[in-house]
Amino acid sequence: MNELHVLTTGEAARYCGVNFRTVIRWIERGQLKAYKLPGRGDHRICVEDFVGFLRDNAMPVPSELAVASRKVLLLTSDPAIAGAGRQALQQSGCEVDVAGDSFIAGTLMAACKPAMLLIDGNMSQLNSFQILDHLRSRSEFANVHALVVAPSGDQEQQRWLEAGADAVVTSPVDRNELVAKVKLLLEI
Amino acid sequence: MNELHVLTTGEAARYCGVNFRTVIRWIERGQLKAYKLPGRGDHRICVEDFVGFLRDNAMPVPSELAVASRKVLLLTSDPAIAGAGRQALQQSGCEVDVAGDSFIAGTLMAACKPAMLLIDGNMSQLNSFQILDHLRSRSEFANVHALVVAPSGDQEQQRWLEAGADAVVTSPVDRNELVAKVKLLLEI
């Protein structure tokens, strides 16, 4: 079998318990994104697209595919937060990438395709609102969850939520609270 | 990994999620251009041919293979530089995207696939060295030129070049100098 970053129609069909013909119809109708091979016109479906499709339609996501959707990108320049966050998230089943710089985090959004971006709002040089705004304005990030660690002393969590965050945790971070919110958002 | 100008059948196969035998059949059928090595008859596919093939068949093009265009991504939070830079670059035949935030710039590296990143080193909250280091350490950006506008008063251009910049212009920016260096790097 191939490397699991693309699926054939048959594989996709088996994953959701339907006939392969049905999967092809979803593709033809534009509900499921796929591309075609030149020869016979075989379809190939990127796993991310497939998982997104399943989510959109409230269908169960197979665990072996969900791995790809348990990636969290942690943006913080604080080594303590990076270390603690990475450990906590990994223990709850996530794959974690850490970026200490926002440009790097931006490039990793495309390279690693995380399912969640965890922003450390304490980073002095960071304009978290701008980031949230950008995320919410671009369709390729529509399915990426955003979780913000509110800066110390900040009480107005509502602002973050309005700006596009899916959830907020207060600083200093309570480990259990963080893990719980991540699990909730990623449906682990 | 080799120099990314040519691909083997195996690499091409992995890129599009098929068996290498299939890639060979595409070549035999004349759908994909390739040449053969004398020894075993290994196929080598020029990246441009491969990308053209992918485009022709509406298949996704991996970002690290995207052909360099005349797109320039300008990273600056200074509206004056953004405006002047955009104008100067457009007049010399470039397509220009401007990002005022480094996270956004990072995401645009993948979304817009610029051939050059122009960094305003005057941005206070920017760690240009970290950005250059990241660019040079990741293969998908190997072909992206980096041009730095050195901060006012900074005389040590050498530092930037060592960090990975392809060229440096001093601040305040001389329009002609900027245009000349961009044209040189992009071979316009």
Place this chain on the structure above:
DNA sequence: GGTATAGTTGACAGGTAAGACAGGTTAAAT
């Protein structure tokens, strides 16, 4: 409740590309 209708899915068949496997060889890495 029963029936008609539209829309969706599954089944089947014929054709064909794609994948798997094996044995041999070379290119590349060390």
Place this chain on the structure above:
DNA sequence: ATTTAACCTGTCTTACCTGTCAACTATACC
């Protein structure tokens, strides 16, 4: 120079594609 990993060819098997038709589901209507 040696080892390792990858590629090539040929053959056989598997699985996907298209088209058509029947069966099922949901909804609306009587």
